[in-house]
Amino acid sequence: MSTRPEHDLIAFAERLMSLLDLSQRSATYKYAVLLGLMDLCLEATDRHGQAPQSVTTRELARKVIELYWPHTQNFEMGPLARVLRQNNGGQARVLADIVAFRERLPDPSVTLDRARQFDSAGFGRLLDDVEWTLILMPLPRLQVVGGHSDPFVYLIGWNLDTLRLRADVRRYQRGEGGDFDNLIRFLPGVGDHLVRLNGLLRPLIYRGWASMVARFNGLPESKLESFLFGIDRTSLNPVRELLTDLQHGQCFYCSARLGPAAEVDHFIPWARRPDNGIHNLVVADRRCNGAKSDFLAAPAHVGTWMERNRGRAAELDAVASQVRWESHLDRTLGAARGIYLRLGEGTRLWLARDEFLKVEPGLVQAALA
Ligand SMILES: [Zn+2]
Structure with a gap:
């Protein structure tokens, strides 16, 4: 074994990918769990760029529901429209639970955030069910290869052989305390690895x-x-005008006057981490948005973005509540830190049109402070 950190990182990435290859591929849970853990590590990155050492089963359940939410819309194939199966046999249980929750809504096509606001009790029950499924199936099984459990990502504190597990989890979910330990503890360095590997994995x-x-x-x-x-671009329409007003009708990146073809841009690119939260959205003209594409923006833009989120916080809140838009500044900023504070040397950041800057850690850090 090499002790060079970049070798450790690559070895870790290869082991992680082999879990997915080797898994008894009966449902897509492993993908959802890995991606969920990665997202949670990004979102909880602190001011010093440190990833968390643990996350809870509850947080993971919320994340897994977010990941599967768009998948539980009908997929249209010619005359047929149906929710796609994500299990070898019937539908995967988590998907079936989400579909059932969706179908009880007056408008099943709404965003998850709206659904949660509309039926918070139902959402709470959905969280309980999904959390239980994760506790029972993918979390204890993810790191089992060839019948042997070989934890190198995380440790969990529960045991499937315990007869009382269901009762313990119920008690914990009702907030009555008890023996259930809901922490998923990362092995040393893993949170950091997951954040670093995000762009790649x-x-x-x-x-x-x-x-x-x-x-x-x-x-x-x-x-x-x-x-x-992918991004559902039409779903961004409700905030476009409001954000344009907030930017005094100017492109976020080049300050040119915005015309009718203005586009909502994800400041942290969707390809890096899907985030429709109001704080991650800016309006840009088509030329800037097209040129920025999936690139990360340069420190000067990061500074403007931080400034906007801080200085216009009240107005952003007002926009979010006016159109009932999702808003979670902490998660958005955590992810920005997770991504920006770990950029490799030589990464290019988009400045304008076809101009890029090489990353300078000091500048990036200052912009995010
Ligand atoms: Zn522009």
């Missing part, structure tokens, strides 16, 4: 996940990845 996980769903449903893979993981 996310597209691989998307690809593997989409290919598995294609296989379960007898579909070609081509359209599937964008259905499962």
Whole structure:
């Protein structure tokens, strides 16, 4: 074994990907759990760029629901429209639970955030069910290879052989305390590895996940990845005008006057981490948005963005509540730190049109402070 950190990182990435390859591929849970853990590590990155040492089963359940939410919309294939199967046999339990929750809503096509506001009790029950499924199935099984459990990502504090497990989890979910330990403890360095590997592993996980769903449903893979993981651009329309007003009708990046073709841009690119939260959205003209594409913006833009989120906090809150938009500044900032504070030497950040700057850690840090 090498002691050089970059070798450790690569070895870790390879082990992680082999878990997905070797898994008894009966449901897509492993993808959801890994991606969920990665997202939670990003979101909880602190001011010094440190990833968390543990997350809870509750947090993971919330994240897994977020990941599967767009997947529980009907997929249209010719005259047929149906929710895609994510299990070898019938539907995966987590998906079935989410579908049932959706169907009880007056408008099942709403965003998760709206659904949660509309039926918070139902959402609470959904969280309980999904958390229990995670406790029972993917979390104890993720690191089992060839019948042997070989934890190198996390340790859990519960045992499936305990007869009282269901009762303990129920008691914990009702807030009555008890013996259930809901922490998923990362092994040393793992949180940091997951954050560093985000840019690299996310597209691989998307690809593997989409290919598995294609296989379960007898579909070609081509359209599937964008259905499962793409941006729903029309859904951004409700905030476009309000954010344009907040920017005095100017492009966020170049200050040019915005015309009718203005576009909502994800400041932290969707490809790096899907985040429709109001604080991650800015309005740009088509030229800037197209040029920025999936690149990260340069420190000067980060500074403007931090300034906007801080200085216009009240107005952003007002926009979010006016159109009932999702808003979670802490998670958005945590992810920005997780991504920006760990950029490798030589990474290029987008400045304007076809101009890029090489990353300078000091500048990035200052911009995020
Ligand atoms: Zn512009």
